[in-house]
Amino acid sequence: MNRKLTCLSQSWKFAKLFLCFAFLFSVPNCATGPVSGLLYSRIGFPGTINEDPNVKRELKGEGCIHNFLTLISIGNAGAGEIAFRNGITRVALVDHSSLQILTILYRNYCTIVVGDKG
Numbered sequence: 001m002n003r004k005l006t007c008l009s010q011s012w013k014f015a016k017l018f019l020c021f022a023f024l025f026s027v028p029n030c031a032t033g034p035v036s037g038l039l040y041s042r043i044g045f046p047g048t049i050n051e052d053p054n055v056k057r058e059l060k061g062e063g064c065i066h067n068f069l070t071l072i073s074i075g076n077a078g079a080g081e082i083a084f085r086n087g088i089t090r091v092a093l094v095d096h097s098s099l100q101i102l103t104i105l106y107r108n109y110c111t112i113v114v115g116d117k118g
Contacts, residue, residue, distance in 0.1 A: 036100050047094040047111070056116040057093070061086030064110040077111040089118035 035043060063082040065075035076082075079094050095112040 026028045027048075028101045036098070036103075038103055040102075043100070044095060044097040046094050049093045050091055050115075052090075055090045055092040058116050059088050059114065061088060062110055063111045063113075064108050067107045067109075069081055070104045071108075075108075077109055079111050079113050082111055082113045083115065086113070087117055088113055088115040091115040 035041065059093065061082040063075065063077045063085075065073055066075045067073045079091070085091070091113055092115045093113075094106055095114075097110045097112065099110075100107045
């Protein structure tokens with residue numbers, strides 16, 4: 001009887017460990033873009049397009065959020081802040097990009113704003 005409890009206890013420890021690793025490698029992929037790789041991914045994907053043909057695409061700005069070991073995140077990827085810092089008063093399009101290395105080691109998420117001074 002004692003041997004069965006020990007075996008069951010070890011199985012439960014393995015199951016908890018497996019669930020922790022599954023959670024660790026699945027959750028960080030939630031906000032990195034439409035697709036991501038476990039070892040490495042670098043992607044760009046479309047955002048919003050202003051349909052007004054009078055808005056020229058002469059200025060470009062980019063802002064990124066950097067994440068290290070899923071413990072520390074720094075940066076600003078807000079389209080409004082990026083446009084303000086780069087003197088863009090009329091936005092033509094907003095795109096996004098993402099870089100991921102070893103899923104939890106390093107990730108970034110960038111917003112690219114293109115437009116003109118108006």
